[in-house]
Amino acid sequence: MPVTLYYMSGSPYAWRVWLALTHKGIAHELRPISYDAGDLKQDWYAALNPRRRVPVIDDEGFTLYESAAIVEYLDEKWSDRPRLFSADLRQRALERRMIREADQYFAEALEHLVQAVFFTAPDQRDRARVDAAWSAMQRELAFWETLIRGDFLAGPLSAADHALFPAIALGWRIEEQNPGLVSGGLVGPKLAAWAARMKALPAVRATWPPHWTPLAAA
Numbered sequence: 001m002p003v004t005l006y007y008m009s010g011s012p013y014a015w016r017v018w019l020a021l022t023h024k025g026i027a028h029e030l031r032p033i034s035y036d037a038g039d040l041k042q043d044w045y046a047a048l049n050p051r052r053r054v055p056v057i058d059d060e061g062f063t064l065y066e067s068a069a070i071v072e073y074l075d076e077k078w079s080d081r082p083r084l085f086s087a088d089l090r091q092r093a094l095e096r097r098m099i100r101e102a103d104q105y106f107a108e109a110l111e112h113l114v115q116a117v118f119f120t121a122p123d124q125r126d127r128a129r130v131d132a133a134w135s136a137m138q139r140e141l142a143f144w145e146t147l148i149r150g151d152f153l154a155g156p157l158s159a160a161d162h163a164l165f166p167a168i169a170l171g172w173r174i175e176e177q178n179p180g181l182v183s184g185g186l187v188g189p190k191l192a193a194w195a196a197r198m199k200a201l202p203a204v205r206a207t208w209p210p211h212w213t214p215l216a217a218a
């Protein structure tokens with residue numbers, strides 16, 4: 001039976017899980033959730049995730065929310081498929097540390113931007129709030145410029161890349177959709193090269209949010 005993924009297109013947390021399913025070749029079906037239609041407020045959704053957020057998976061009746069926990073579950077259950085965590089204890093610890101850093105620091109700054117842009121009417125937007133969020137994202141990614149250990153964040157491709165990339169991509173999407181709203185690039189040369197490698201990955205290309213500007217041909 002395929003794994004059901006409850007997701008919202010463009011949600012970096014849901015995208016991370018979709019990436020894991022795709023990378024590992026796990027049979028799955030997508031169940032789109034509409035924020036605007038109020039799906040998250042419905043009782044049936046609260047039964048899946050009492051925090052009323054996406055993503056959630058349903059694997060043969062086992063439901064799980066929190067994207068980082070879901071990715072670990074998928075990687076362990078389908079351990080014979082391409083791994084997202086290293087078999088080496090210390091390398092795996094580094095990957096987990098990076099995921100925590102992506103969620104704790106970059107995602108927090110991004111969420112301030114999302115609140116200031118997506119959840120604020122254009123004529124109500126507070127320039128200082130937007131600038132502060134964008135600057136925090138830039139500062140955090142300048143730090144990642146010093147953290148990256150190879151072609152991918154932890155060296156080889158891992159769940160850490162699937163955690164940070166969708167969040168940065170959402171930042172770029174907000175920048176693209178709102179010309180003049182933010183100033184200055186988000187990433188330095190190492191992360192720019194990494195992002196190009198990420199965009200070339202078959203799993204990233206297969207899961208690129210359908211309503212976003214399509215990726216250029218590889």
Ligand SMILES: N[C@@H](CCC(=O)N[C@@H](CS)C(=O)NCC(=O)O)C(=O)O
Pocket residue numbers: 008011012013014040052053054055065066067068
């Ligand atoms: N820590 C959660 C975060 C999930 C999350 O914040 N999802 C957002 C979409 S990107 C959401 O569902 N937001 C709905 C809301 O805040 O009402 C995870 O990793 O799964």
